[in-house]
Amino acid sequence: MNIQYEDPALTGSYGGEGSFPKSFGYGVEEPDMEESSSSADKPRILLMGLRRSGKSSIQKVVFHKMSPNETLFLESTNKIYKDDISGSSFVNFQIWDFPGQVDFFDPTFDSEMIFKGTGALIFVIDAQDDYMEALSRLHLTVSRAYKVNPDINFEVFIHKVDGLSDDHKIETQRDIHQRANDDLADASLEKVHLSFYLTSIYDHSIFEAFSKVVQKLIPQLPTLENLLNIFISHSGIEKAFLFDVVSKIYIATDSSPVDMQSYELCCDMIDVVIDVSCIYGLMEDGSSCAYDKESLAIIKLNNTTVLYLKEVTKFLALVCILREESFERKGLIEYNFHCFRKAIHEVFEVGNSTDGAAWRPASSSSSNQTGLKYAALNGNAV
Numbered sequence: 001m002n003i004q005y006e007d008p009a010l011t012g013s014y015g016g017e018g019s020f021p022k023s024f025g026y027g028v029e030e031p032d033m034e035e036s037s038s039s040a041d042k043p044r045i046l047l048m049g050l051r052r053s054g055k056s057s058i059q060k061v062v063f064h065k066m067s068p069n070e071t072l073f074l075e076s077t078n079k080i081y082k083d084d085i086s087g088s089s090f091v092n093f094q095i096w097d098f099p100g101q102v103d104f105f106d107p108t109f110d111s112e113m114i115f116k117g118t119g120a121l122i123f124v125i126d127a128q129d130d131y132m133e134a135l136s137r138l139h140l141t142v143s144r145a146y147k148v149n150p151d152i153n154f155e156v157f158i159h160k161v162d163g164l165s166d167d168h169k170i171e172t173q174r175d176i177h178q179r180a181n182d183d184l185a186d187a188s189l190e191k192v193h194l195s196f197y198l199t200s201i202y203d204h205s206i207f208e209a210f211s212k213v214v215q216k217l218i219p220q221l222p223t224l225e226n227l228l229n230i231f232i233s234h235s236g237i238e239k240a241f242l243f244d245v246v247s248k249i250y251i252a253t254d255s256s257p258v259d260m261q262s263y264e265l266c267c268d269m270i271d272v273v274i275d276v277s278c279i280y281g282l283m284e285d286g287s288s289c290a291y292d293k294e295s296l297a298i299i300k301l302n303n304t305t306v307l308y309l310k311e312v313t314k315f316l317a318l319v320c321i322l323r324e325e326s327f328e329r330k331g332l333i334e335y336n337f338h339c340f341r342k343a344i345h346e347v348f349e350v351g352n353s354t355d356g357a358a359w360r361p362a363s364s365s366s367s368n369q370t371g372l373k374y375a376a377l378n379g380n381a382v
């Protein structure tokens with residue numbers, strides 16, 4: 001494997017082992033349920049489910065770089081843990097991790113306040129355990145939340161599937177799907193749509209599932225997909241992902257199907273790049289960053305595949321998979337990337353980096369591609 005590292009800065013202020021250090025700028029625990037005015041208007045993702053189903057582990061592994069084995073020592077959550085990840089990630093929302101024993105009938109449980117500003121509710125079911133109780137809790141939770149806010153996306157993570165055989169996974173998913181929808185139909189709630197994912201913190205499935213949950217909350221998704229489609233088709237690229245570098249969630253990809261291996265390969269590339277940058281790229285005075293405007297990496301694999309990573313914004317990277325032959329037209333790819341990057345900056349208004357809010361959705365009038373020109377493989381501008 002030939003790693004061509006073209007990051008003159010190759011600098012970093014993170015310096016931990018693994019990709020980003022665990023303390024990389026995420027929010028702090030708020031001990032009570034009172035909201036500050038700045039966090040109140042951020043969209044929320046709720047993590048709910050029975051005790052020990054794996055909610056805190058998911059949040060720690062995806063957003064805090066905790067290694068899966070360390071989750072064995074996590075203590076039970078006994079109050080709502082609010083995690084504001086907007087300062088360090090493209091993903092501008094809060095994640096609320098609920099304790100397993102939350103009681104909807106407790107008068108202090110303010111369902112109006114909790115469900116009103118919620119974008120997605122993730123219900124975690126432990127697939128290695130008897131899930132009947134979890135299903136009735138799912139039904140209660142969904143019907144409560146739907147009453148308050150019918151716009152919530154309901155996402156069911158059938159979790160800890162690492163302990164299940166492939167056949168058992170499919171069967172469990174089918175059974176849970178059937179029972180959950182039957183319960184909704186019995187309560188005349190067939191309008192409620194549940195999405196199901198098989199997840200585990202021991203592989204990339206949890207990142208993939210989270211990516212899909214987050215994508216549904218990004219209003220500009222069709223525009224991003226469109227831009228990626230145009231970029232890859234004019235550059236001879238096979239697959240491209242737009243990654244949130246810190247969480248390794250992909251916020252958009254082109255419209256060709258995603259296969260898990262390609263996604264894993266791109267995630268691994270991000271880890272390699274950030275690790276190398278942290279180890280060899282830090283300035284001694286600590287004035288630099290492991291991921292910055294200069295970040296660019298090209299990895300040639302021994303099967304004629306090339307991986308290409310380039311900074312798009314402070315939090316986003318484009319990671320592409322292409323054939324070696326296509327990479328001969330490197331200039332074309334770079335030119336098209338430049339157009340792509342410009343368009344992405346037009347889709348989102350880039351906030352002033354000093355205020356911490358790196359991205360704000362642009363007004364709808366600016367989320368078009370007016371004036372965007374790509375070079376085509378035949379050399380003409382299109």
Ligand SMILES: Nc1nc2c(ncn2[C@@H]2O[C@H](COP(=O)(O)OP(=O)(O)OP(=O)(O)O)[C@@H](O)[C@H]2O)c(=O)[nH]1
Binds near residue numbers: 052055058
């Ligand atoms: N095998 C396996 N174990 C997991 C997975 N995710 C979490 N666990 C384990 O499940 C146990 C409970 O995880 P927690 O994250 O504390 O569960 P929780 O839902 O937050 O629990 P409460 O705070 O009590 O509501 C831990 O020992 C984790 O290591 C997974 O994907 N696979």
